[in-house]
Amino acid sequence: MINSRVAVAIHILALIASKPHDDLPSDYIASSVNTNPVVIRRILGMLRKAGLIQTQVGKAGASLSRSPSDITLLNVYRAVEPDEELFAVHENPNPHCPVGKRINAVLDEAFHGAQSALEKKLAGQNIQGIMDHLFSEG
């Protein structure tokens, strides 16, 4: 299962986008997410390093670096997920076995298409879309 950092990061960005004129301290965000403020600050740090938000040392409040509709879920996913590859592959299969010799290349190709499909779907959604769903009646 993919870690919950992606979910938390989307939650954080939706919060920031929904209160663009408030300076939300990490404690406030943490109480909405229901976790520890340090967990929030860590994820804020990853989002900052990915260029999605801006923060100021010593001062509450993060702001989005670009419009909510220009921050895709793939951007968020990549910001908080260090692995490039979604599927792990076993290391050093037996090079003297006809299957072992080539399995990794074949698996890489097989998994690549699936991963791309996933990422394409994530790229097709953005924080504005999340906001629209959050605040639509129903």
Add this chain to the structure above:
Amino acid sequence: MINSRVAVAIHILALIASKPHDDLPSDYIASSVNTNPVVIRRILGMLRKAGLIQTQVGKAGASLSRSPSDITLLNVYRAVEPDEELFAVHENPNPHCPVGKRINAVLDEAFHGAQSALEKKLAGQNIQGIMDHLFSEG
């Protein structure tokens, strides 16, 4: 990252399919995968419970329950991956926060499409296709 059981399971099934007339002991498979025989037997057990293969206690050799072209990578994935949900979601976000209150429902929906796209791609590939790639020249 998704665990390597999926990769190993595909490797195992490709081996079995490529030697349909041999009874491969778990030691042999393990030496191709480069791991411990018990790891192989555990995964064989999951594949058996999923109905993809048949084995016999005390006797080497697993056989596919159906044609390699009828065993999809999604079948394999589901056999060795207990989690239904691909993306973890943080538990108990604050119900008193307008964002926290609805974020999980919105995230579930957002992630669902991505997961479905991934699974569709896995469902579109099968063990025969893996074999074709393994044994094509190039």
Add this chain to the structure above:
DNA sequence: CCACCTGTAACTATTTTAATTACAGGTTAA
């Protein structure tokens, strides 16, 4: 100056994964 905040290191607990040892008991052939 003081209350408040961030960034980050460090530590802990929990969970997952994989490797490994061990063994009960089935299978087969000499």
Add this chain to the structure above:
DNA sequence: TTAACCTGTAATTAAAATAGTTACAGGTGG
């Protein structure tokens, strides 16, 4: 019928990932 070989599975270990927590140096601003 025995010996070699095998499976299924429990139990243990080790390593890695994840998340929660404490602590604190140092920035910010009234």
